[in-house]
Amino acid sequence: MTTNEETVRLAQRVNGMVKAYMAVQDDLFRPSLRKILRIPGIYRPVDYEKNGEILQGLLDELAGVKSAIRHDVPDSSPEETRFLGALRGYVSLMGSAAEKLCFICGRLGERSRGAAYGKEDYRSDMTELRVIQKKHLEAGLKLNGMMKELTAAPKNEEGES
Numbered sequence: 001m002t003t004n005e006e007t008v009r010l011a012q013r014v015n016g017m018v019k020a021y022m023a024v025q026d027d028l029f030r031p032s033l034r035k036i037l038r039i040p041g042i043y044r045p046v047d048y049e050k051n052g053e054i055l056q057g058l059l060d061e062l063a064g065v066k067s068a069i070r071h072d073v074p075d076s077s078p079e080e081t082r083f084l085g086a087l088r089g090y091v092s093l094m095g096s097a098a099e100k101l102c103f104i105c106g107r108l109g110e111r112s113r114g115a116a117y118g119k120e121d122y123r124s125d126m127t128e129l130r131v132i133q134k135k136h137l138e139a140g141l142k143l144n145g146m147m148k149e150l151t152a153a154p155k156n157e158e159g160e161s
Contacts, residue, residue, distance in 0.1 A: 010084075011087060014065055021101070028101075
């Protein structure tokens with residue numbers, strides 16, 4: 001039987017994955033002097049292969065979370081069931097964002113080795129990524145509200161007893 005504690009741990013696991021996803025995104029897109037100044041010893045190119053591997057690992061972990069959610073739902077309370085359903089949606093959106101970011105990362109890596117990846121294709125891919133990320137963010141805000149209610153519920157029940 002699933003407990004609030006197990007559900008919270010699952011949500012915390014997903015939160016850790018969000019941090020890893022954001023670290024990759026920052027490495028790919030956030031400007032820094034080490035990326036801009038092409039001075040030997042200072043310049044540090046983006047490691048597209050490493051970032052792609054991190055994103056692939058995240059996709060595998062997200063699949064594991066989906067499986068855990070499917071396993072936990074039958075044993076959970078109605079509040080947990082709603083939360084786990086929302087978490088599953090959030091994980092699916094995060095998976096879509098990670099897949100798109102991984103695709104972009106791969107294309108940027110190919111471009112760094114001389115392959116074509118034009119501005120229009122890049123803009124189109126980034127627009128698609130932003131749309132997915134916006135949905136992901138909205139789902140995350142909803143999930144955070146549900147998490148507060150879920151973690152507050154047992155305290156209220158104990159106080160009333």
